[in-house]
Amino acid sequence: MNNEILELKQRFEDELAKIDDLQELENIRVNYLGKKGLVTDLLKRMSTLSAEERKTFGQKVNELKGIVGDRIVSRTAELRDMAIKQEIERMKEFDLSVPADLGRGSYHPVTLIQRQCENVFRSMGFTIEDYSEIVTDYECFEAVNIPKDHPARDMQDTFYLNNGQLLKSHTSAAQNAILRKYGKSLENGVPIKAIFPGRCFRNEATDACHENTFFQMEGIMVDKDISISNLIYFMKAMLSEVFQKDIKVRLRPGFFPFVEPGFELDISCLICGGEGCPSCKHSGWLELCPCGMIHPEVLRMGGIDPEKYTGFAFGLGLTRLVMMKYGIKDIRDLNSGSLKAMSQFTDDE
Ligand code: FA5
Numbered sequence: 001m002n003n004e005i006l007e008l009k010q011r012f013e014d015e016l017a018k019i020d021d022l023q024e025l026e027n028i029r030v031n032y033l034g035k036k037g038l039v040t041d042l043l044k045r046m047s048t049l050s051a052e053e054r055k056t057f058g059q060k061v062n063e064l065k066g067i068v069g070d071r072i073v074s075r076t077a078e079l080r081d082m083a084i085k086q087e088i089e090r091m092k093e094f095d096l097s098v099p100a101d102l103g104r105g106s107y108h109p110v111t112l113i114q115r116q117c118e119n120v121f122r123s124m125g126f127t128i129e130d131y132s133e134i135v136t137d138y139e140c141f142e143a144v145n146i147p148k149d150h151p152a153r154d155m156q157d158t159f160y161l162n163n164g165q166l167l168k169s170h171t172s173a174a175q176n177a178i179l180r181k182y183g184k185s186l187e188n189g190v191p192i193k194a195i196f197p198g199r200c201f202r203n204e205a206t207d208a209c210h211e212n213t214f215f216q217m218e219g220i221m222v223d224k225d226i227s228i229s230n231l232i233y234f235m236k237a238m239l240s241e242v243f244q245k246d247i248k249v250r251l252r253p254g255f256f257p258f259v260e261p262g263f264e265l266d267i268s269c270l271i272c273g274g275e276g277c278p279s280c281k282h283s284g285w286l287e288l289c290p291c292g293m294i295h296p297e298v299l300r301m302g303g304i305d306p307e308k309y310t311g312f313a314f315g316l317g318l319t320r321l322v323m324m325k326y327g328i329k330d331i332r333d334l335n336s337g338s339l340k341a342m343s344q345f346t347d348d349e
Helices: 002-018 022-033 038-048 051-091 109-123 151-155 171-188 228-243 296-301 318-326 331-335
Strands: 192-201 213-223 249-253 259-268 285-294 310-317
Touching: 002 022, 002 038, 002 051, 022 038, 022 051, 038 051, 109 192, 109 213, 109 228, 109 318, 171 192, 171 213, 171 296, 171 310, 213 228, 213 318, 228 249, 228 259, 228 285, 228 310, 228 318, 285 296, 285 318, 310 318, 318 331
Parallel strands: none
Antiparallel strands: 192 213, 213 310, 249 259, 259 285, 285 310
């Protein structure tokens, strides 16, 4: 019986040495320590032994169980570290000093990610809307519940034109027009499902995370009984497709005058998967997208009866999503117009 234990230990060590991924490690754990695992089987066999045999055999099997458990815990930590390092290396791939291949053109990374998001939302029945970059004060602010002199206007330092119009400071400026465009279809049982990506402008002092010209992608869905869980579903589906892995999301309360309740949607850190690492300041989460349930007043101004219909809206920072996807540390590289920097991205759709 002792030999059996030694052989099993050796077999475990051999199997452990061969694996290099967490799923395989989990399979080994189940195979040895699970309810029907090999070590568990040995323990079950103890009831058939004499009291004397049981004592020594039990001690040895329990030792083996401890060793297997400890080795799995330490290998898990090693594999997690390896995965984090690999992800950090992958994100370092964007390198401004790489010699440019200017032989052929390439899409801008914002275009690549925008198209990817559009494809996912289109496959889920959303229409893709295009909207003007020059809008009225009503579209940009009043129609989304930010009247003149409302302090929320200070959050978006806006470029006004001499004729009283302005450069769209957020894609929410299109909400009213889209609610009006599709509102009638609600009576026929057809929900409003639209996304509207667009360039936004704010008079910001630029730094590595802030540009005066950046992209957002807004999305709305309105129908009977729409709730925030619909929003969570669509966001998860889109992000998992963009990042090619399962993305966890969480909501924190956030204030925007055009949603009630309002939230900030965070995603599990792309590098450590939520364990905590320097990239997410050890919190396991990255802030990505403000969102919420469309304020009844905004629905009303869009010609929709808030007593009958509800809806969600989100305003994804598309440029920031691109930075996360490609590990771009300075937002200004994206507007640099540098063919050298942009030639590293290819159309891999
Ligand atoms: C808005 O613009 C709201 N309209 C979003 C919204 C829509 C909320 C629908 C609720 C419902 P905010 O100002 O936080 O919110 O901007 C949204 C995102 O745009 C930010 O999370 C960020 O990713 C991006 N963003 C904002 N300012 C800049 C900037 N100067 N440079 C780059 N990205 C920016």
